[in-house]
Amino acid sequence: MTITTDNYELYFYQYAEGELDAAGREAVEAFASQHPELAEELALYDPDLKLTESHIPCPNKESLLHHDRQVLPLWRWVAAACLVGLLGGVWLFWPVSQTPQQLAALHPAEVSNPSTQPKGEADTVEKTDPSILSKPRLAVRTVRKVSMPSVTEERQSVADVAELQMPVEDQPTIQSEISADPMLQSANESAPQLLASAEPVAVEEPTKTLVIEYTDIVLASNVVVEEVDRVEEGKVSTRLRNLRSRVSNTIRDYAYQAYAETRGELLALADR
Amino acid sequence: MTQKEYNNGVSLWADEVYRFAVHCGGGEELSKDAVQEAYASLWECRERIPVEKGKAYLLTVAHNHLMSHHRREQVYQRVLPQLTPAVSVAPDERFDLQEALRKAMARLPHVQQAAIELKDVEGYSCREIAEILSLTEKQVSVYLFRARVSLKKTLIALGYDNNN
Known part of the structure; x- marks a missing residue:
């Protein structure tokens, strides 16, 4: 050293x-x-000459912390919007139906035996069936009822209903969307079997009906739900956005169709 | 270091890092900046820094921040001894050793301030101080020696003796 x-x-x-x-x-x-x-x-040199600890608190210490940001993922907002739209559509078309007892009280003379109802007309004259509701992929089929004054006009009105029902082939937008989507396609194919399995309920009272089917809406919403399940948290795929707008468009189309047809029928009845 | 450990580190070390910065001539605003930068750097590098090295890392970053600031203020630093008022204690005033030491510390070079602070207050060894300040162990020993001699000279000039 x-x-x-x-x-x-x-x-x-x-x-x-x-x-x-x-x-x-x-x-x-x-x-x-x-x-x-x-x-x-x-x-x-004095080794004992030492500084002692003093307390000087750091200001704004909380600003240094890092926390997970609690942000609701966008896909949840999308799912919520779809649900609200779906519920709104169901509410819009939900029938203000009368029970058979109420109908009988209102029109005792016109109530006929259900067994005498022509078989071919049973499919077009329906009201909400609880057994249908229990089927997950089956739409709620509802009826808007317009009471008719006489039995003689009943058969004519049933025939009108058959004409009023818009076949799927006449709905090019919905049909093309369904055919473009494999999931909707498969769901659409299974829909007739599900519909066939539902027991139609005959209406005793002669009514003029407008049948509104929500099959496509419900099937589309099922696809949306399945898609949402697959979407990673915080991300929304383009496909999900398209499905959401498809549901909205379908509800809008049906609403317009129901309005136009009901209005037309009411005007026709007023003319008579 | 996980997020939870980082947040625990804020509770445990923020006061000490801030105090270190203040005692090393940082002042309130510069010390807050140093602490902010130290924790921001720790957060960025948290995955490669073990918990036991967290505080030393913070002190290193804070010290580097202070040093870079002092280097930028080099012109001011050159005239600092002339601007710094002479340390004085009224003869009839009760001699507060720690207060006088703090005032004397302010006249030391920053690296000596940091070495004394880490040694006396934080309790680090020379090897750890060398690691934090990016010096050699011998350099730390020399700085500590010079700092203590300077402090004692200043205190004697103020009227302090061992009997007080």
Whole structure:
């Protein structure tokens, strides 16, 4: 260990802190005796002269924290919008139907035996069937009823209903969308079997009806729900957006169709 | 270091890092900036920094921030000793050693301030201080020696002796 005027501070520090062995201490003392001007520094070194801890709180410490951001994923908003639209559509077309007892009370003379109802007309004259509601992929079939004044006009009105029902082939927009989507396609194919499995309910009272089917709406919404299940959190696929607009458009189309047909029939009745 | 450990680190170390910055001549605003930068850097690098090294990392970043600021203010630093009012304590005033030490500390070079702060207040060894300040262990020993001698000289000039 060679102490020089260039490195003496290191050895003075180690000496004052008691980090040197006996030989080292002797070397430092010998150097200090040879350099009294530097020895003054060693004498000034006070290892006990220490700062003590003081408490200085850091301001705005909370701003340094990092938390997970609680942001509701966009796909949930989309799903909620679809659900609201679907519920709105169902509410719009939900029938204000009367029970058979109420109908009988209102029109006792016109109530006929259900067994006498022509078989071919049963499919077109329906009201909400609880057994249909229990089927997950089957639409709610509802009826808007317009009471007719006489039995003689009943058969004519039933014939009108058959004409009023818009066949699927006449709905090019919906049909093309269904055929473009494999999931809708498969659902659409299974819809007739599901519809056939539902027991039609005959209406005893002669009524003029407008049959509104929600099959496509419900099937489309099922596809939306399945799609939402697959969408990763926080992301919304283009396909989901398209499905959402498809549901909205379908509801709008049906609403317009129901309005136009009901209005037309009411005008026709007014003319009579 | 996980997010939870990082947030625990804010609770545990923020005051100490801020105090270190203040005592190293940071001042309130510069010290807040140093703490912000230190934690921002820790958050960025949290995946490669173990918890036990967290505080040392924060002190390193804070010190580097202070040093870079002081380097930018080099012109001001050159005239600082002339602008800094002389440390004085009224003769009849009760001698507060810690207050006098803090005032004397303000006249030390920043690297010596940091070394003393880390040694006395934070309790780090010379090897750890060398790591934090990016120095060698010998350099830290020399800075500590010079700092303590300077402090003692200033205190003696103020009328302090060991009997007080």
